[in-house]
Amino acid sequence: MFFVLFFSAEMSSQVRLMLLPNARCFFDDPVQVTVTGLRSKQLVTMKARSTDDKGVMFSSSATYRADGSGEIHLDRDPSLSGSYVGVEPMGLLWSMKADTLHKRLHEKNPLIPYVVKFSVHEEEEGSMLAEVINERFVIGDGVSRDQVKKGNIHGVLFTPPGRGPFPAVLDLSSSRSERRACLLANKGFVVLSITLYNDKPANLKEIHLDYLEEAVDFLKQHSKVGSEGIGVLSRSKGSDIALSLAAFVPGIKAVVWINGCNANVALPLSYKKRQILPPLLLNLTKLIPTQSGALNGKYVLDNPLAEENKDTLIPIERAKGHFLFVASEDDINWDSKAYMDDMVERLRRHGKENFESVSYPGAGHLLEPPYGPHCYSCSHITISKPVVWGGEARAHAAAEVHLWKKIQEFFRTHLSCDAAQIKAML
Incomplete structure (x- = not known):
């Protein structure tokens, strides 16, 4: 099972951004980020952003090119530019930077999940094609x-x-x-x-x-x-x-x-x-x-x-x-x-x-x-x-x-x- 949100726009009704095996996971679990429904060889920008409990925004971005089938798999395909380059399945997370200098991710309450929004955008116009919300839990059931x-x-x-x-x-x-x-x-x-x-x-x-x-x-x-x-x-x-x-x-x-x-x-x-x-x-x-x-x-x-x-x-x-x-x-x-x-x-x-x-x-x-x-x-x-x-x-x-x-x-x-x-x- 996975949780996915996608936006219906003129050029993006088929675009889907997926987190596998699930968009709800533990903080220390990897996820597989996949995009489908793009044009063959389409160039897009992948983004991640989150806000900590002090209101500090963290974000990252990377440019990817879809394969011949219009798909991108972050565990297979390299980032061409942006916050990192090369094949980095979790690069969008670890490369996030605060919007102000000298800030560290601040979370006091482990009962509240760390929320990251992943999105995919048109490279030239920047319009959002799809978005998915990743809830990264710190505390497990029964703990x-x-x-x-x-x-x-x-x-x-x-x-x-x-x-x-x-x-x-x-x-x-x-x-x-x-x-x-x-x-x-x-x-x-x-x-x-x-x-x-x-x-x-x-x-x-x-x-x-x-x-x-x-x-x-x-x-x-x-x-x-x-x-x-x-x-x-x-x-x-x-x-x-x-x-x-x-x-x-x-x-x-x-x-x-x-x-x-x-x-x-x-x-x-x-x-x-x-x-x-x-x-x-x-x-x-x-x-x-x-x-x-x-x-x-x-x-x-x-x-x-x-x-x-x-x-x-x-x-x-x-x-x-x-x-x-x-x-x-x-x-x-x-x-x-x-x-x-x-x-x-x-x-x-x-x-x-x-x-x-x-x-x-x-x-x-x-x-x-x-x-x-x-x-x-x-x-x-x-x-x-x-x-x-x-x-x-x-x-x-x-x-x-x-x-x-x-x-x-x-x-x-x-x-x-x-x-x-x-x-x-x-």
Whole structure:
């Protein structure tokens, strides 16, 4: 089944724009875009547009030539010009750009689908020949979303339908975003989404690992959780916190570290009423202005390997769980690849083999679940100014598709539920 709208005009009564297998899908699902009813070899413009919950418009366009039968298939036919060129089945989605500079797709409510309008237009006159509305859902049927305010825990819990048991993941993010956690819950994980900065970052004096240990214990005790240990999904500042959880807190079985640092960044880290790691400091005078007005912050962090900073390095060799290290090679926020390489070397020096690593040439800092618009620059939560995140859109989009599958495989491998538990639940 598919949902299709087409406009009846003098030259377009037979033109149909279709999304297969369905125009209603999950945010992280690909769709097959097909146009039929065109003239043989007709040149047309394909467009996509959407508006986020802050009213920012995102759009893309690409020129295609129909085949001899008057059809276009985006998984077969190349774009000749526009927002991208070549065969890119989902190019109209990942190449969308905001209508104003330094904006990132903003969606606070995962219960509301992300709506994209696809359309096909006459190349010369620009008149619309057909349009279809794509509803891209973040939350699946039966997945529950519950606010959690217990002790020091302030987060959102996503639980799959059914009795379980399910593997459990703690999702750490710097700013409020539930999309990644919710999409992971659709795949059969209990996911608790925690925002590191409930207060303004400038007001924070330190981070307490005890608060996050509470979140870990909450997941361990949940009635639907069956994995022996907890997984942690993280990016950027959240990634060094994830490393510290693995090193100091029992029960962390699997950590996904995405474009983070190998040291404790910016704020002292405390645990059990004492400081366990001093902060690796930042020098904001090293921010470099770019032509677009966004700032390049790649060289703001002090060198964690310098002798005077070695106390800030996180002792990941203490961890009993497994690591998936992920680095983008065009990360402009900081040098994630260098930090990853150092951690790999550190673990090898200690005789550890509890890790795997992957790097993505051409990808930028903000790796997300796939098929959203690529964000090259936007406001940074800690300095309230636009910064460059990096990434070439095509390479970045391909990295997101590959990584999203890898994350799920990694967690399923290391957070598998005990067969005896499953039998007992049944």
